[in-house]
Amino acid sequence: MRGLKCRHAGGWSHARGEARCRDCGTVRVTSYGALRTPDTPEVRTPPARQAHIADRLAAEWVARTARRRPWWGLVTPMGA
Numbered sequence: 001m002r003g004l005k006c007r008h009a010g011g012w013s014h015a016r017g018e019a020r021c022r023d024c025g026t027v028r029v030t031s032y033g034a035l036r037t038p039d040t041p042e043v044r045t046p047p048a049r050q051a052h053i054a055d056r057l058a059a060e061w062v063a064r065t066a067r068r069r070p071w072w073g074l075v076t077p078m079g080a
Helices: 048-067
Strands: 012-015 018-021 027-029
Antiparallel strands (some): 012 018, 018 027
């Protein structure tokens, strides 16, 4: 548990995309390049029928949720 109290006074050793504390071993990410894909991702759009069905289902869910009484609406006040 030295990492919790380390002030990183020993300095940092730098490697590809990260820096590591020489005393406690804490790792800091310095480059997020590894998380990116090397090329542009392919653009995918759903067929119009699937998009329409998804929109209808979302609208139905919103309508049902809006009519539902919230849980705090079921609580009766004390003394009532």
